[in-house]
Amino acid sequence: MNRLGIIDIGSNSVRLVIVDVDNEGYFSIINEFKETVRLGDTDKNSVLKPERVQKALYTLQTFKTICEAVRADRIICVATAAVRKAPNQQEFVDTVRKNTGIDVDVLQGSKEAIFAYYGVIHSMNEKKGLIMDIGGGSTELVHFEDHMVKNSISLPFGSIDLAKKFDVSGSVSYENAQKLKEFLFAQFDNVPWLKKLKDLPLIGVGGTIRTIGKIDKKFRQYPLNLAHNYKIHSQNVHNIYSIVKEKPAEKRTKIKGLSKDRTDIFFGACAAVWHLLEYCSIKNVIVSGSGIREGLIYDFIEKNHRPIENVLDFSIENIMAKFKVDKQHAYQVLKLSSSMYSQLGDLLKIPKSAENVLKTAAMLHDSGINISYYDHNSHSFYMILNSGINGLTHREIVMSAFAASLHRHKKLKLDWKEYSQILSKDDADSIIKISLLLRLSESFDTCMDNFIEDVTCEFDNEKAVINLIAPKKPNVEINRALYAADVFEKLTNRKLVIQ
Amino acid sequence: MNRLGIIDIGSNSVRLVIVDVDNEGYFSIINEFKETVRLGDTDKNSVLKPERVQKALYTLQTFKTICEAVRADRIICVATAAVRKAPNQQEFVDTVRKNTGIDVDVLQGSKEAIFAYYGVIHSMNEKKGLIMDIGGGSTELVHFEDHMVKNSISLPFGSIDLAKKFDVSGSVSYENAQKLKEFLFAQFDNVPWLKKLKDLPLIGVGGTIRTIGKIDKKFRQYPLNLAHNYKIHSQNVHNIYSIVKEKPAEKRTKIKGLSKDRTDIFFGACAAVWHLLEYCSIKNVIVSGSGIREGLIYDFIEKNHRPIENVLDFSIENIMAKFKVDKQHAYQVLKLSSSMYSQLGDLLKIPKSAENVLKTAAMLHDSGINISYYDHNSHSFYMILNSGINGLTHREIVMSAFAASLHRHKKLKLDWKEYSQILSKDDADSIIKISLLLRLSESFDTCMDNFIEDVTCEFDNEKAVINLIAPKKPNVEINRALYAADVFEKLTNRKLVIQ
Numbered sequence: 001m002n003r004l005g006i007i008d009i010g011s012n013s014v015r016l017v018i019v020d021v022d023n024e025g026y027f028s029i030i031n032e033f034k035e036t037v038r039l040g041d042t043d044k045n046s047v048l049k050p051e052r053v054q055k056a057l058y059t060l061q062t063f064k065t066i067c068e069a070v071r072a073d074r075i076i077c078v079a080t081a082a083v084r085k086a087p088n089q090q091e092f093v094d095t096v097r098k099n100t101g102i103d104v105d106v107l108q109g110s111k112e113a114i115f116a117y118y119g120v121i122h123s124m125n126e127k128k129g130l131i132m133d134i135g136g137g138s139t140e141l142v143h144f145e146d147h148m149v150k151n152s153i154s155l156p157f158g159s160i161d162l163a164k165k166f167d168v169s170g171s172v173s174y175e176n177a178q179k180l181k182e183f184l185f186a187q188f189d190n191v192p193w194l195k196k197l198k199d200l201p202l203i204g205v206g207g208t209i210r211t212i213g214k215i216d217k218k219f220r221q222y223p224l225n226l227a228h229n230y231k232i233h234s235q236n237v238h239n240i241y242s243i244v245k246e247k248p249a250e251k252r253t254k255i256k257g258l259s260k261d262r263t264d265i266f267f268g269a270c271a272a273v274w275h276l277l278e279y280c281s282i283k284n285v286i287v288s289g290s291g292i293r294e295g296l297i298y299d300f301i302e303k304n305h306r307p308i309e310n311v312l313d314f315s316i317e318n319i320m321a322k323f324k325v326d327k328q329h330a331y332q333v334l335k336l337s338s339s340m341y342s343q344l345g346d347l348l349k350i351p352k353s354a355e356n357v358l359k360t361a362a363m364l365h366d367s368g369i370n371i372s373y374y375d376h377n378s379h380s381f382y383m384i385l386n387s388g389i390n391g392l393t394h395r396e397i398v399m400s401a402f403a404a405s406l407h408r409h410k411k412l413k414l415d416w417k418e419y420s421q422i423l424s425k426d427d428a429d430s431i432i433k434i435s436l437l438l439r440l441s442e443s444f445d446t447c448m449d450n451f452i453e454d455v456t457c458e459f460d461n462e463k464a465v466i467n468l469i470a471p472k473k474p475n476v477e478i479n480r481a482l483y484a485a486d487v488f489e490k491l492t493n494r495k496l497v498i499q
Numbered sequence: 500m501n502r503l504g505i506i507d508i509g510s511n512s513v514r515l516v517i518v519d520v521d522n523e524g525y526f527s528i529i530n531e532f533k534e535t536v537r538l539g540d541t542d543k544n545s546v547l548k549p550e551r552v553q554k555a556l557y558t559l560q561t562f563k564t565i566c567e568a569v570r571a572d573r574i575i576c577v578a579t580a581a582v583r584k585a586p587n588q589q590e591f592v593d594t595v596r597k598n599t600g601i602d603v604d605v606l607q608g609s610k611e612a613i614f615a616y617y618g619v620i621h622s623m624n625e626k627k628g629l630i631m632d633i634g635g636g637s638t639e640l641v642h643f644e645d646h647m648v649k650n651s652i653s654l655p656f657g658s659i660d661l662a663k664k665f666d667v668s669g670s671v672s673y674e675n676a677q678k679l680k681e682f683l684f685a686q687f688d689n690v691p692w693l694k695k696l697k698d699l700p701l702i703g704v705g706g707t708i709r710t711i712g713k714i715d716k717k718f719r720q721y722p723l724n725l726a727h728n729y730k731i732h733s734q735n736v737h738n739i740y741s742i743v744k745e746k747p748a749e750k751r752t753k754i755k756g757l758s759k760d761r762t763d764i765f766f767g768a769c770a771a772v773w774h775l776l777e778y779c780s781i782k783n784v785i786v787s788g789s790g791i792r793e794g795l796i797y798d799f800i801e802k803n804h805r806p807i808e809n810v811l812d813f814s815i816e817n818i819m820a821k822f823k824v825d826k827q828h829a830y831q832v833l834k835l836s837s838s839m840y841s842q843l844g845d846l847l848k849i850p851k852s853a854e855n856v857l858k859t860a861a862m863l864h865d866s867g868i869n870i871s872y873y874d875h876n877s878h879s880f881y882m883i884l885n886s887g888i889n890g891l892t893h894r895e896i897v898m899s900a901f902a903a904s905l906h907r908h909k910k911l912k913l914d915w916k917e918y919s920q921i922l923s924k925d926d927a928d929s930i931i932k933i934s935l936l937l938r939l940s941e942s943f944d945t946c947m948d949n950f951i952e953d954v955t956c957e958f959d960n961e962k963a964v965i966n967l968i969a970p971k972k973p974n975v976e977i978n979r980a981l982y983a984a985d986v987f988e989k990l991t992n993r994k995l996v997i998q
Binding site: 388 | 530825868869870871872873
């Protein structure tokens with residue numbers, strides 16, 4: 001196992017993430033620290049101020065002590081815009097090395113963009129998009145399609161610069177908002193490929209977009225407490241931009257979702273998001289909880305352990321490793337339920353698009369055992385909802401959680417009212433059918449010995465027949481599975497025969 | 500690590516529990532199987548019926564296969580009343596050995612009572628009590644005080660016998676209920692020590708009492724889904740007894756909490772509980788979710804690994820081992836918060852009885868990191884509530900969960916309305932103060948390096964001073980801790996000084 005300390009010296013904050021990476025490349029974040037240092041608060045010539053450098057040194061010394069205390073094998077430390085732009089960059093790097101022994105890697109803008117891209121591409125399933133990573137002192141834009149970076153650029157402004165330059169850290173005047181817009185449009189005009197983008201979602205990285213997501217969720221009374229992969233319509237970003245613009249500074253603190261240590265730098269950065277949406281006519285925004293720090297982790301894993309080919313598969317395996325799920329049993333349940341899903345598709349009418357839900361629920365249906373065996377299906381619900389699965393939409397996460405939680409219920413009743421913003425009646429229907437497949441598959445692996453080699457299914461207007469292929473007659477498995485015959489009949493109007 | 504398969508051949512059901520015991524003696528149940536075999540449904544002379552034996556063999560063969568599939572190192576198999584009372588006992592044991600290779604240990608009544616006692620005594624903090632374990636074919640009573648068995652007996656009737664003998668499996672006539680009462684009182688009269696018991700709680704083991712608990716919870720709309728350590732007033736047991744007595748058989752299935760496969764045998768066993776409460780003038784009943792199977796696990800651990808001296812400590816350590824909690828940090832937070840708790844007791848006014856809450860919250864405040872680092876304090880809440888901690892009352896469990904969940908909140912607001920059946924306003928107050936101590940202690944271990952050796956505290960009418968004892972000036976720790984100064988001042992009316 002490797003224990004890494006990843007330090008990100010940003011323009012606003014300095015952060016430390018402690019992450020364990022096991023021998024197979026699965027990782028878990030075990031601690032995180034953040035200190036608001038504001039190195040980006042420089043003098044006019046971008047020179048780092050001595051008092052800020054002092055605070056950075058003090059923070060880095062603390063982080064070094066923490067890394068030593070938790071026995072980190074390695075420290076990876078990067079610095080972004082504030083240090084990159086500073087004429088006294090080399091002095092800073094030398095001072096840090098001398099005082100703390102930490103080697104700072106000052107990332108070029110293009111490199112910073114690439115790490116943000118790594119963070120995004122390994123944590124969501126979007127085929128194409130425009131990534132916007134707003135930091136304190138720079139903004140990275142990356143256009144990607146089919147796992148390829150098409151274009152990228154690092155623009156030399158961030159939340160701290162904008163707030164200062166356009167005097168929008170307190171109340172915002174009409175003139176300043178207008179000047180800010182003109183500045184941003186001029187900056188975007190300098191990026192020739194931006195104009196040509198069409199039909200892409202904006203994928204937002206960093207605190208500004210996470211905050212926009214939080215505010216939007218509070219407005220909507222969204223039922224999930226998940227930041228990553230939250231989708232916002234651009235109209236709602238505009239609403240938030242307008243509300244903040246019109247509120248006097250002292251009333252901003254009342255906006256639910258906007259944290260106090262961000263009120264001064266929020267408006268400028270929020271304007272940058274909104275004007276980019278406007279500039280590119282983008283309709284959909286997706287919040288990415290995963291950015292440069294996660295990009296550094298994925299980069300480490302790909303360089304030292306394994307390629308990450310499928311976001312969802314890697315994420316599920318990662319969670320299984322952490323929760324000590326019985327892999328053999330999970331894969332057997334997946335194999336059998338997938339086989340029934342494709343053979344009985346026309347009868348069950350579960351949409352093809354539910355494949356990832358079936359996969360997640362099958363693999364993690366027993367994950368709750370790690371909390372307690374008793375009532376473990378309810379715990380699996382909690383685990384699937386909260387363990388940060390990547391590569392699924394929120395709707396798919398909720399569906400998977402429900403399907404897993406029902407896998408041991410005799411009566412398949414689903415109370416999804418709380419999630420009616422996310423799930424439709426049809427989704428609820430699919431969940432029930434998927435959980436039926438899980439229950440049958442779990443019965444077919446009663447002895448947890450992969451005894452059933454395969455299943456073949458056929459059906460007519462009266463009955464559905466599931467044939468189990470096994471070296472001996474699987475009486476135990478058939479008996480268990482037949483407990484679900486009632487439910488099967490109710491859902492499909494067909495008698496269930498298992499042989 | 501040892502993986503055990505524990506098989507319990509009861510008179511009603513045959514069960515298999517798969518349990519992992521690590522090298523330090525910490526265990527987790529990873530799977531459980533149950534088949535209703537009803538060996539206790541014997542002929543008049545207690546001879547096991549061939550069809551029941553057949554079903555038992557079939558079940559045991561399945562369980563053997565499961566044990567092999569999950570690579571259990573060892574199978575521990577016990578049989579209770581039905582087999583114990585059967586004249587064809589030896590034939591049964593031989594047949595099982597021949598057909599499955601499993602060695603059945605037929606427990607004498609006194610041994611069965613002892614294992615139930617082990618299950619109880621290692622999972623709750625009661626100093627004295629009368630344990631009642633109602634099985635399908637026998638009922639064990641154990642009187643204990645100060646971790647010593649004072650008296651025990653195995654009575655030769657259980658839920659199956661009573662239902663049959665007094666014809667109370669369907670609707671119950673007045674005469675039959677009366678005859679049942681007379682029979683039970685006569686049985687109790689035969690146990691001389693029973694009459695002498697005073698001021699003891701009844702600790703109930705087995706499905707009947709768990710079911711009584713479930714029904715009572717539904718009546719009360721109890722907010723916790725925890726079976727173990729649930730407390731019922733004897734008057735409520737009488738209510739449940741009366742309701743079941745008066746309901747015609749077909750309406751019993753409507754009683755929420757009473758499962759279908761128990762409706763026929765429930766009344767007789769419920770009568771046994773109620774009449775024992777009546778006979779001994781017992782006011783309080785405590786449900787034990789832990790019985791003979793857990794007794795066998797604890798017996799194994801004590802024989803092969805370690806003594807279990809303190810129920811709560813063992814349980815917390817067990818959970819910490821499972822959730823990979825950073826022990827050094829947890830113990831440091833416990834040490835510092837306990838020290839402040841005792842020194843600032845008169846100022847904070849947290850009752851002395853909250854010591855176990857402080858301990859649990861301190862040790863498990865980071866347990867949620869196992870689910871996901873993000874929002875881990877909320878996950879710790881879920882973990883503490885659901886991981887089956889032993890040795891705490893429900894009230895203490897909820898208090899610990901809340902205290903842990905608040906350890907990272909800047910504003911200490913507590914929404915405890917949902918738990919108002921369990922918590923009082925004073926409890927809510929204690930929770931907030933305990934979480935303040937946790938927050939301070941966590942700050943004092945910012946670098947997770949046990950840098951602070953100890954704390955000394957003093958206070959007057961204006962201020963409270965916390966002196967940190969450390970080899971160097973702990974600037975980082977003091978700065979972090981001072982974030983909590985506002986809250987401290989609000990709660991105590993004293994300025995907080997840390998030096």
